[in-house]
Amino acid sequence: MASQPVKEMFGQLIANYSLVSGNYELLREAEIYLSMIPAMLEEKGKLQEYSTILSDLEKRYDSAVKTIDDFQGGWKVSRMQIRHIRKEALKIALKENLVVLRQDMVSLNQMNRTLDDPEED
Amino acid sequence: MLRRGNSELIKQGARITKELITHFPKSGGEVAGLWAEQGSGKTAFLVTVAGRTAYFNEKNRRLMKETVIWRGRPKDNWHLVEGKKFCVHIHFLDEIEFLDKNGTPITDLQIFKYDTAEDIIKNLKRGWVNVYYEPQNYLMDEELVEEIRKKQFIDTFPEVADPIFFTYELVYYIERYKRHDEFITFIIDEADELFEANPEGIKHHLQSWFRKTCLRDLRKSKLSFILASHDYREIDYRIMFKLMNKIYFPSAAIPPARYKSAIRKKDFAMRLKMGQYLIEKKGNFGIAEYDEINTDNSVRAVWIKQK
Numbered sequence: 147m148a149s150q151p152v153k154e155m156f157g158q159l160i161a162n163y164s165l166v167s168g169n170y171e172l173l174r175e176a177e178i179y180l181s182m183i184p185a186m187l188e189e190k191g192k193l194q195e196y197s198t199i200l201s202d203l204e205k206r207y208d209s210a211v212k213t214i215d216d217f218q219g220g221w222k223v224s225r226m227q228i229r230h231i232r233k234e235a236l237k238i239a240l241k242e243n244l245v246v247l248r249q250d251m252v253s254l255n256q257m258n259r260t261l262d263d264p265e266e267d
Numbered sequence: 268m269l270r271r272g273n274s275e276l277i278k279q280g281a282r283i284t285k286e287l288i289t290h291f292p293k294s295g296g297e298v299a300g301l302w303a304e305q306g307s308g309k310t311a312f313l314v315t316v317a318g319r320t321a322y323f324n325e326k327n328r329r330l331m332k333e334t335v336i337w338r339g340r341p342k343d344n345w346h347l348v349e350g351k352k353f354c355v356h357i358h359f360l361d362e363i364e365f366l367d368k369n370g371t372p373i374t375d376l377q378i379f380k381y382d383t384a385e386d387i388i389k390n391l392k393r394g395w396v397n398v399y400y401e402p403q404n405y406l407m408d409e410e411l412v413e414e415i416r417k418k419q420f421i422d423t424f425p426e427v428a429d430p431i432f433f434t435y436e437l438v439y440y441i442e443r444y445k446r447h448d449e450f451i452t453f454i455i456d457e458a459d460e461l462f463e464a465n466p467e468g469i470k471h472h473l474q475s476w477f478r479k480t481c482l483r484d485l486r487k488s489k490l491s492f493i494l495a496s497h498d499y500r501e502i503d504y505r506i507m508f509k510l511m512n513k514i515y516f517p518s519a520a521i522p523p524a525r526y527k528s529a530i531r532k533k534d535f536a537m538r539l540k541m542g543q544y545l546i547e548k549k550g551n552f553g554i555a556e557y558d559e560i561n562t563d564n565s566v567r568a569v570w571i572k573q574k
Contacts, residue, residue: 154274155274157274158274158275246274249274249277250277251277251280251543251554251555251556252277252280252281252284252555252556253555253556253557253558254284254288254312254315254316254319254555254556254557254558255315255319255557255558257284257285257288257289257319258288258289258319258320258321258330259319259350261321261330261331261332261350262324262327262329262330262331262332263331263332263394264324264331264332264334264393264394265392265393265394265395
């Protein structure tokens with residue numbers, strides 16, 4: 147089972163790519179999904195269950211790599227494939243609880259709420 | 268290379284904040300500088316911290332309410348502190364009336380009169396927020412004047428000193444005479460009045476003496492200091508080097524590395540939202556937040572008569 151820090155790190159890796167727009171950066175984001183999710187699923191013993199979807203995503207990734215430099219319009223198809231990878235991969239990650247996408251900020255008001263009074267010693 | 272992730276910032280922010288407000292006999296007190304532009308939530312933060320500071324009592328192994336000493340200002344918000352009672356210390360020659368935001372006098376205040384800093388120490392309420400107002404006509408303690416003159420090699424000393432020097436006297440005597448196991452947090456808003464950058468004349472000597480005599484051993488004496496001002500450049504650089512914690516509010520300027528700041532991106536505080544702050548200590552930094560308080564509801568101190 148993936149530990150909490152690993153899930154947080156995965157969420158952080160994804161978050162780092164949430165604002166990027168370059169073709170190669172999007173490819174790298176897809177690589178993160180396709181390397182981390184199968185590993186985490188294997189750890190959980192659920193890799194077999196998702197093998198068809200994952201091999202489809204791998205194929206889409208390969209075709210995206212082939213066409214990403216095609217200035218005739220192939221890169222647009224490539225980006226569509228990557229978007230599909232992102233959608234499906236996130237669906238699996240959230241369903242199988244593999245990722246922590248956001249951690250709530252800690253509030254000062256939650257700290258030291260119940261304190262004893264020294265005057266009553 | 269990976270950027271430092273938000274989850275790491277949140278963890279560090281919570282850890283450093285917890286250390287700032289929770290004091291253990293082993294680690295002692297904390298000295299913090301806080302910088303915020305006008306209206307970016309400085310007072311609300313100070314009010315929250317005043318209510319949450321705690322120390323670990325080794326006898327019963329529990330966290331207890333820590334005594335807070337708050338430097339009162341003409342328009343202040345100490346009455347908004349939650350979780351702790353508060354009392355006011357004023358000089359016996361000063362008559363001060365405290366008015367709420369509608370101008371109605373506040374009558375249910377516990378007020379103590381003092382003549383010297385020792386009187387404040389005697390009347391100090393443990394676990395409360397003790398607000399003190401500096402005397403309007405202030406004659407510095409003779410023993411202290413002698414000590415400063417000797418240490419700073421100065422011949423003359425003004426007979427009537429600036430009232431703000433009383434805070435130096437108070438810290439000096441508290442450090443000397445308080446119970447050894449007692450933890451106290453000083454909260455000083457608009458700290459540039461006390462520790463101004465490029466001070467002149469006697470103030471230069473006083474700040475230098477304060478740094479050498481009091482500030483150096485604050486942590487070991489179990490005293491904590493939270494100094495709030497608008498910009499780090501308003502604070503004496505000699506004091507800056509003594510700060511263990513640095514807290515930045517939205518759009519506050521982050522000092523360069525020579526002031527022991529580990530934050531390389533100097534526009535980091537610009538990205539903070541209202542209610543969030545950036546806190547750093549010993550090369551680590553993080554983000555945390557606090558609840559908003561309506562600080563429009565202030566207490567006004569009016570000096571009505573001087574005998």
